[in-house]
Amino acid sequence: MEDFEPKLAAFVCNWCTYAGADLTGTSRMKYPSNVRILRFPCTGRIDFMLVMKAFDSGVDGLIVSGCHPNDCHYTSGNFHAQRRWVVFKEVLDIMGFDTRRIFFTWVSAAEGAKWAKVVTDAVEELKKLGPYSEFKKILLKKLQFPLDNKTADREIKTEPVIS
Amino acid sequence: MNQKINQHIAYLMKEKGVNLIISQAKDSNGFVIPHFILSENDIISSVIAINEMRNFFAYLNKQEIKSFKSIGIVCNYFGVKTFFQLKFENQLKDLELFLLIPTDDDFIEITSEKQAEDYLSGLKQSTILVDEELENVKKMSMEERWNYWMKTLELCTKCYACRAACPMCYCSSCTTECNIPQWIPVPASLHGIFEWHVMRAMHLAGRCTECDECVKVCPANIPLNILNKGLHNKISEAFSSDDSSIKYALNFFQPDEKVDFIK
Amino acid sequence: MSRIGVFICHCGENIASTVDCESVAKSASEIPGVSFSIDYKYMCSDPGQSKIKNAIIEHKLNGVVVAACSPRMHEPTFRKACAEAGLNPYLCEMANIREHCSWVHPKGEETTFKAFEILRMLVEKVKRNTKLLPIKVPVTKTAIVLGGGVAGIQAALDIANAGHKVLMIEKDPSIGGHMAMLSETFPTLDCSQCILTPRMVEVAQHPNITLYNYAELESLDGFIGNFKARIRLKAKSVDPKICTACGVCWSKCPVKKIPDEFNTGLSKRTAIYVPFPQAVPNKPVIDRTQCTYFVKNGKCGVCKKLCPASAIDFETKDEIIEVNAGAVVVATGFEIKHTDFFPEYGYGRYKDVIDGLQFERLASASGPTLGEIKRPSDGKVPETIVFIACAGSRDKAKGIEYCSKICCMYTAKHAMLYKHKFHEGKAYVFYIDIRANGKNYDEFVRRTIEEDDVNYIRGRVSRIYESNGKLIVKGVDTLLNAQPVEIEADMVVLATAIVANADSESVAQKLHIGYDKHHFLSEAHPKLRPVETNTGGIFLAGACQAPKDIPESVSQGSAAASKVTILFSNDELTREPQVAFVNRTFPPQYSSCTGCLLCIPVCPYKAIEKEEIKNRNGEVVKTVAYVNGGLCQGCGTCVAFCRNKSIDIQGFTNEQMFTEVMALNF
Numbered sequence A: 001m002e003d004f005e006p007k008l009a010a011f012v013c014n015w016c017t018y019a020g021a022d023l024t025g026t027s028r029m030k031y032p033s034n035v036r037i038l039r040f041p042c043t044g045r046i047d048f049m050l051v052m053k054a055f056d057s058g059v060d061g062l063i064v065s066g067c068h069p070n071d072c073h074y075t076s077g078n079f080h081a082q083r084r085w086v087v088f089k090e091v092l093d094i095m096g097f098d099t100r101r102i103f104f105t106w107v108s109a110a111e112g113a114k115w116a117k118v119v120t121d122a123v124e125e126l127k128k129l130g131p132y133s134e135f136k137k138i139l140l141k142k143l144q145f146p147l148d149n150k151t152a153d154r155e156i157k158t159e160p161v162i163s
Numbered sequence B: 001m002n003q004k005i006n007q008h009i010a011y012l013m014k015e016k017g018v019n020l021i022i023s024q025a026k027d028s029n030g031f032v033i034p035h036f037i038l039s040e041n042d043i044i045s046s047v048i049a050i051n052e053m054r055n056f057f058a059y060l061n062k063q064e065i066k067s068f069k070s071i072g073i074v075c076n077y078f079g080v081k082t083f084f085q086l087k088f089e090n091q092l093k094d095l096e097l098f099l100l101i102p103t104d105d106d107f108i109e110i111t112s113e114k115q116a117e118d119y120l121s122g123l124k125q126s127t128i129l130v131d132e133e134l135e136n137v138k139k140m141s142m143e144e145r146w147n148y149w150m151k152t153l154e155l156c157t158k159c160y161a162c163r164a165a166c167p168m169c170y171c172s173s174c175t176t177e178c179n180i181p182q183w184i185p186v187p188a189s190l191h192g193i194f195e196w197h198v199m200r201a202m203h204l205a206g207r208c209t210e211c212d213e214c215v216k217v218c219p220a221n222i223p224l225n226i227l228n229k230g231l232h233n234k235i236s237e238a239f240s241s242d243d244s245s246i247k248y249a250l251n252f253f254q255p256d257e258k259v260d261f262i263k
Numbered sequence C: 001m002s003r004i005g006v007f008i009c010h011c012g013e014n015i016a017s018t019v020d021c022e023s024v025a026k027s028a029s030e031i032p033g034v035s036f037s038i039d040y041k042y043m044c045s046d047p048g049q050s051k052i053k054n055a056i057i058e059h060k061l062n063g064v065v066v067a068a069c070s071p072r073m074h075e076p077t078f079r080k081a082c083a084e085a086g087l088n089p090y091l092c093e094m095a096n097i098r099e100h101c102s103w104v105h106p107k108g109e110e111t112t113f114k115a116f117e118i119l120r121m122l123v124e125k126v127k128r129n130t131k132l133l134p135i136k137v138p139v140t141k142t143a144i145v146l147g148g149g150v151a152g153i154q155a156a157l158d159i160a161n162a163g164h165k166v167l168m169i170e171k172d173p174s175i176g177g178h179m180a181m182l183s184e185t186f187p188t189l190d191c192s193q194c195i196l197t198p199r200m201v202e203v204a205q206h207p208n209i210t211l212y213n214y215a216e217l218e219s220l221d222g223f224i225g226n227f228k229a230r231i232r233l234k235a236k237s238v239d240p241k242i243c244t245a246c247g248v249c250w251s252k253c254p255v256k257k258i259p260d261e262f263n264t265g266l267s268k269r270t271a272i273y274v275p276f277p278q279a280v281p282n283k284p285v286i287d288r289t290q291c292t293y294f295v296k297n298g299k300c301g302v303c304k305k306l307c308p309a310s311a312i313d314f315e316t317k318d319e320i321i322e323v324n325a326g327a328v329v330v331a332t333g334f335e336i337k338h339t340d341f342f343p344e345y346g347y348g349r350y351k352d353v354i355d356g357l358q359f360e361r362l363a364s365a366s367g368p369t370l371g372e373i374k375r376p377s378d379g380k381v382p383e384t385i386v387f388i389a390c391a392g393s394r395d396k397a398k399g400i401e402y403c404s405k406i407c408c409m410y411t412a413k414h415a416m417l418y419k420h421k422f423h424e425g426k427a428y429v430f431y432i433d434i435r436a437n438g439k440n441y442d443e444f445v446r447r448t449i450e451e452d453d454v455n456y457i458r459g460r461v462s463r464i465y466e467s468n469g470k471l472i473v474k475g476v477d478t479l480l481n482a483q484p485v486e487i488e489a490d491m492v493v494l495a496t497a498i499v500a501n502a503d504s505e506s507v508a509q510k511l512h513i514g515y516d517k518h519h520f521l522s523e524a525h526p527k528l529r530p531v532e533t534n535t536g537g538i539f540l541a542g543a544c545q546a547p548k549d550i551p552e553s554v555s556q557g558s559a560a561a562s563k564v565t566i567l568f569s570n571d572e573l574t575r576e577p578q579v580a581f582v583n584r585t586f587p588p589q590y591s592s593c594t595g596c597l598l599c600i601p602v603c604p605y606k607a608i609e610k611e612e613i614k615n616r617n618g619e620v621v622k623t624v625a626y627v628n629g630g631l632c633q634g635c636g637t638c639v640a641f642c643r644n645k646s647i648d649i650q651g652f653t654n655e656q657m658f659t660e661v662m663a664l665n666f
């Protein structure tokens, strides 16, 4: 397992963790390059279905992070997310899914160092756990990218109506 | 009691303008099925024991049934629970409903949420057998659990009978049917099956009435109630501080709530 | 077909030193759907931006990905550049290859590969972006000012002077708030009423201000620019239009024993009353909880018989009016804890233990003693007064950990005023720390100590009890090795804690704004948005947000007013189109939403409402959720919450996020 490089994605909210990760960069701290960061408006937006999809796309682990409780830019998105994770983790646990591979944390916009540590620790932990082959075994053949590329010309789907 | 219910059904149809009663009967294999009473001639006298009774509230979410407007339904504890939850979720609108719950030598009639609430609060449903199975699964190691489910789920054909029978799965367009994007892979391979069951369990978490319809109709005997019950337990354990007026744990939170695994 | 343009920035050496930008650009050009790809030294510079604009026009690009710094830095820059070239700005995305890549990883192939991967994910996302239009919301140029204390008065006058209509709602019969009750104000000792009353009159006479005194806010609906408020005008029983304020009624009213709120209970008032001589508006109201006519149904009626103008009408009822407004300034002020809050200081049993506001009334030239400091118990001039600062404040055990901020100053003022009025008197001040951090504030306290010879003792008072007509004050002096001190005083003044209004929680809920654990109303950001609330269009001024002195309350009033006038400077408001919407395209029910409405409590901004879809005959065919785009702030919590994906959010749609996640494609 020594030279196994885990594949890691991170779902983060725009206002705290994304900014925190920006700060890690501005402070020139270093962390492993295994991670891909996806920006969400808020942890409240992070659908558990998207978490499943991340594992579909082949990650070995996933970081889910946002503003600390009471600091959410939208005041309560993270509180709702938090309850969602409690239930989601339980389904996965009951089903024997390896929830050690999902790293739930809060990283504020000021915690650049914490972000570096979260990523470093996650990569280390995943190196111990090895690739998630049990799950990959059940995956269908991988989707080929691009899925299709004739969609960008479409007009607005729905224009919100203001009354 | 059967006599009394039947008399009341006749009365409802004659005097109260009820034009459909969803009752229960056994088919030739002894399987409990719905029995639709459209006129007094359809009334039959067979008796279904209360613990054998099924929950046919899923029918009430169907447009075809809804158009009867004034409907009676024979049910047990779980029917009342379902009625209450569906009302809370703004379903069953414009329906005049008569819930008929058989008792030892009589029956109870429930027509309003208030009555349903009183009925439910006065009753403690004895926990069903699933507790033991859940315990067993929880005792397994993570690998064992994974293998257990993979073996069990292999039999699932994604027929979605569980969804069709579930009174709380009333979405007119289920996420499984969404193809932009295709959330749940279509083929009935373990991949799609796994995701379907995780999703179903999540969607029912905190809403499931534990009527076990999903289990009863599953041709592959998938123990969905293990998931249902597991999440039910988790929710009452993790969010037990909720006051009783809160009916859905997932659109609500307590100020300053903390979760230990989020560091 | 997608024709995506990819622009890779070197950021001087910032990116290029660890990422091989040239090779990223080359690999990017091979991603299907990418029809243009270059790297450049500074993408955000003018020539860099021109490259983007030219490419958009030349290659008819329908999507742009700029791989450079954080979108939190330059997304607006590049979106603007795209818009200038005729491309909808929301078809432009940024790939963060600086903060999230080049700066945190060493030079090498892996880092270059990661930069390419980040960019590739964004290319896939941008293929699913749609053109979005900024949302326009009309603005009603009328502001509601809730509360007529000095902060509200300042805000109202500033907004009115900028040419906008103001509706001021004050719950009491007169505006003025606490400042009207003060004697003289620190640190200049100018007379409070003398500086305030002209302002109060200005409010009453301003053509742009409508004053609803003796009124309360019933409810507030709507959103920034478009609020609808219901105001309860409490029955005054006197028609202010006819009343000439001759005063016959209140001089003849037989109910004369009501503790006068304005004089903090130190004098009595009648049932029909004007709270104080300079009240604005200066017209009486009947206090129906005390008036004999109302208490003893129909008996009395003296005032009605005597009123020469026939202005009194017992039949008037509370009236509810509806108004439209574009903004709300909340300036509902504060309350203080009263002496009955302190068991150790006698639970309010001792008449001569008073609070700061009572001292203000005693010292006020228009107060019950006409400015002479006299003990409430027997009217004697006290020879020794003990002032206790931090009474209740900074005391965790009392549930008030915070500093009430103004007590140090007014205690110094009180001691000084006492010494000015009665030179032989002895004044002691028990304090924990002296916090005098305003302009000329510390000088003021020093004057009190040094010139007016007030005795400052650092320490807490543990107990007060009465003995032989004196109040025995027991405390310790912590500067003298915690030596016990005992003072025989004639009067004790407690600088009691400033607390939020008792109804602050319900006011916050009516306004849909936040409040902290002490029930002070919450600002949107403690440093950068101190007068805004989390709800667009609602602003805070004065002590309703935290304890404040007059200069601060006034500045915040003006700041809130400037926020309102900025809002009113346009006829329409433009908002980012990152809002949620419930789909309406699913035939035949016009939406896949099941109408479970479980999502309503999820939204932090109460943007989700119930909507009934009707057919041509006006019958309800379906009940669904509806997102009010004016209120939605775009968090997306509802999107992840909805079981059957009936809500989506522009800019971060299910399809976009799904694609981005699947494009991880490890």
Ligand SMILES: Cc1cc2nc3c(=O)[nH]c(=O)nc-3n(C[C@H](O)[C@H](O)[C@H](O)COP(=O)(O)OP(=O)(O)OC[C@H]3O[C@@H](n4cnc5c(N)ncnc54)[C@H](O)[C@@H]3O)c2cc1C
Binding pocket: C146, C147, C148, C149, C150, C151, C152, C169, C170, C171, C172, C174, C175, C176, C177, C178, C179, C182, C184, C185, C186, C187, C215, C216, C217, C331, C332, C333, C334, C336, C356, C357, C360, C406, C410, C413, C501, C503, C507, C541, C542, C543, C544, C548, C549, C550, C551, C553
């Ligand atoms: C004893 C004492 C001495 C002080 N001395 C000084 C001093 O010397 N110098 C100095 O700078 N500061 C002094 N202050 C502080 C000063 O009083 C405050 O800074 C100032 O009054 C704050 O103004 P405001 O408008 O925010 O609140 P307030 O004066 O409290 O006004 C709030 C107004 O809103 C109204 N209101 C409340 N709730 C509602 C509602 N729900 N609907 C409608 N209307 C409502 C109230 O009736 C009131 O008229 C002193 C304070 C105290 C207690």
Ligand code: SF4
Binding pocket: B162, B165, B166, B167, B168, B169, B204, B207, B208, B209, B210, B211, B212, B213, B214, B215, B228
């Ligand atoms: S037990 Fe099954 S059928 Fe019954 S409510 Fe729960 S999920 Fe639905």
Ligand code: SF4
Binding pocket: B163, B168, B169, B170, B171, B173, B174, B175, B176, B199, B200, B203, B204, C643, C644
């Ligand atoms: S599985 Fe979920 S989306 Fe599908 S019908 Fe049930 S609740 Fe609705």
Ligand code: SF4
Binding pocket: C582, C592, C593, C594, C595, C596, C597, C598, C599, C600, C624, C625, C641, C642, C643, C644, C645, C646, C647
């Ligand atoms: S949008 Fe979804 S959660 Fe909201 S009411 Fe409709 S179905 Fe229910």
Ligand code: SF4
Binding pocket: C579, C580, C602, C603, C604, C605, C606, C607, C608, C627, C631, C632, C633, C634, C635, C636, C637, C638, C639, C649
């Ligand atoms: S996106 Fe957030 S703010 Fe907008 S409607 Fe949904 S929950 Fe409310």
Ligand code: FES
Binding pocket: A013, A014, A015, A016, A017, A041, A042, A043, A044, A066, A067, A071, A072, A073, A074, A075, A076, A077, A078
């Ligand atoms: S914005 Fe960061 S968690 Fe809500």
